[in-house]
Amino acid sequence: MVQQAIHQNAAYLAEKQGLGVIDAVLDALNKSGYHNQTAKKIMVKSGDSAVLNKFKNSHNYELVYLIDGDIRDITNSTILEIKKFASSVVITKGSVFPTDAAFITLQTDVVPKFQAFGFPVYVEKFRNEFLSQPWDFYADAYMEINTHVSLMEINGVITDFPSTAAKYRRNRCLGYRDLPLYMSPVQPGGLISLMAPQYLPPAEAPGPVLSENDVIEPPLPPVVEKPPTTNTGNGSMAPGPTTRNGQPTIVASMILSSIAVLATLLLC
Helix, strand or coil: CEEEEEECCHHHHHHHCCCCHHHHHHHHHHHHCHHHCCCCCEEEEECCHHHHHHHCCCCCCEEEEECCCCCCEECHHHHHHHCCCCCEEEEEHHHCCCEECCEECCCCCHHHHHHHCCCCEEEEEECCCHHHCCHHHCCCHHHHHHHHHHCCCCCEEEECCHHHHHHHHCCHHHHCCCCCHHHCCCCCCCCHHHCCHHHCCCCCCCCCEECHHHHCCCCCCCCCCCCCEEECCCCCEEECCECCCCCECCCCCCCHHHEEEEEEEECC
């Protein structure tokens, strides 16, 4: 099992709220002993390259870049740029199998392109509810996972239902040289090709191609310490107490809602 630390809005928290969320997470990892153990892999995931750059020299954590949005392709130069600050990526299911009106239309080359550069590729987010799956999977969560694994050879799934993914991984059929027919992956575009032309959904605009400009972020701003305020009772806020040297007292705090620890299931 892999642990992830997810950071959001680090720049805003540092500049506007005076909170160094990255320092807080590193401090928590150090105090918990995760910085000097090898029993568990620590994966730090963020969609902000500036955040991951802050972790580059902090122990042997796996830095995971989150591509939070469907893409249809990615340039080699963009992958090389991501390689400067991350060692693996998380992409959406729509970046693997684009859909139109919940029907799979095709498969992209995003996964093999990343893997050709040595990136493990994790895909999110897998759920059991049939409304979260394209119709091609016939409301079968195992079929959806199997298609991503056996056809696209992804490295892991991020799921709200880890027991489903764990049960799939224990499937004895995965060890067979010749897989049974019911373990065959869904063929992209297979279901929509059976529809009569008059019932086909309108064509959707293709997803974007991820470029270097999409992944390069400015450095994080320094943490701007802000003095605490107190309510004066008439609806206005007054500056907080000062110390004997006349400087405002700084109260350290951490917003836990900006940090989450999730479980990711590695498939290989």
